Amino acid sequence: MKRLLGLALAAVLITGIMPVSAESYQSYTYNAYDEPVYAPDMYITSEVYNGESLGIGDLNQPTDLICGKDGFLYLTDSKNNRIVKISEELKAEKVFDSFKQGENTLTLSSPTNVFVTGDGTLYISDNGNRRVIICSADGNVIKVLEKPESELFPQEKEFLPMDLVVTSTGVLYVLCDGIYQGAVVFDEKNEFSGFYGSNTVEASFKVIADYFWKKIATKEQRSKMSRYVPVQYSALAIDSEDFVYAAVSSTDDLSARIRKLNPLGNNILTGTDGRTLSFGDSSSYTYGGATYSTAFESVTVGDTMFAALDRTDGKVFVYSQDGDLLSVFGGKGNYKGCFTDAVAVTFLGDSLLVLDAKKGAITRFEMTDYGGVLLKALEVYTDGRYEESLELWQEVLKYSSSSYLANLGYGKALYQIGEYKEAMECFERANDKQRYSEAYKMYRNNIIRENFVWFAAGAVLIIILLAVCIKLSLFSKAFYFIKRKIKLGKGRKQV
16 A cells, blocks of 8 residues: 555656646645655635736746735736736736826836835836836836846846736846856845845855866866856745745755745745744656756745745645645646646735636635644644644644644644653654654653652651662671681580
8 A cells, every 4th residue: 555655646746747636636735754645635626817817818838926905916927018907806907008207108028027016116127128127016117127227236147027016015026047156136215235145156066076077177278167156046925023034945954945044145044943944845856858847937925834836747736834844736727626737826815826827717726624723723832822733733634544644743742742752642643853852851751740749858867778788798797707716615625
């Protein structure tokens, strides 16, 4: 049975073709031993919308879908050169395809992304025109940002904005194609101020080998050798506290595929208690002579979790705020809940939406009861209501008794309320050796503390017994000595 399960999951990871279930895909997660295992559905397919059902005609290579800070959805219909404002009911509210700038009218050329603030201000990556347009909710241009005229910006490079986010204070971060120094930063006055969250060159075997060869190579040989540049971010998202989530589409470092950057540009999504986080599928596969691995194309942030979209296999990975994997679902194909070319993912309340560029369609996923209980357990535990979370973790375990996250969460809650023995059992099932050791240490200390009187009494008794034994031993030796003396005295008298 285990072998069949392993083969089925291997087929899921390699082909993206899912076995038939309530959905046409099978949700999964990873267990304590980093093995893919079936999991209850956290989301199930609700509806699919195309351009006709939205009321705007056919979509043409759409590239982005976000939920704006104003509560509306915004669709970037790239080859139709427009941004579409959409209601929560998935009906078009307004189409932005031209913008007033005084006496002039601006139009878009292959826009890639849009970000919308709480007051409805739009920041549009107008990629084909090599600019960012900032406009009001009614389409009036506030500012046009073009290539910075600064020695800090590489002047030999084109300004090709791909993705962007804006902080609550108005700082703009722009990902530009071909710019490897990080996101381009424009301050609150829309002035270029440098770069943010720069990546480093990955230290692969080839990079290290070339580094040493360059040390001994001639100048001519070095000029012909490969030049290495930092890995470029593929997508950005921002949460309510202005932490920026950055996705990487190509990297061998599983822990660096998604980063949570603080205002200084440092990654703070690094795991806790010495635990290394891992994003995406842990293994790659070869098919048709090519090697494929997780390539995150889009990332979105909710109130209690974040999600990333793998364009390679059309799968959605959902994570807790701490980076723990909650669910993986979706896949490639013309099946229910699957995609041919998934390019964007976004939360809309409890729903999750995925944009398929090739189909020109939006798939809406609704959260299941299991997903609701799981999130509630995480929320209650994070709030410090440990006893209250116990019942919720038990409910999650009813859905999946082998769940790594549920066993870990239940164990952590038990640990917080002092139930160390039961916590040890949970940590053992979660294969968390460090937390098991900590729980064992506390359990042992409790045993000693609770039985201190008996331990002390036992120790005193042992000391008394030892003292008695020593005294008896000395008495025995003295008696033996006296007895021997008496015998010797009698012997002399007989002689």
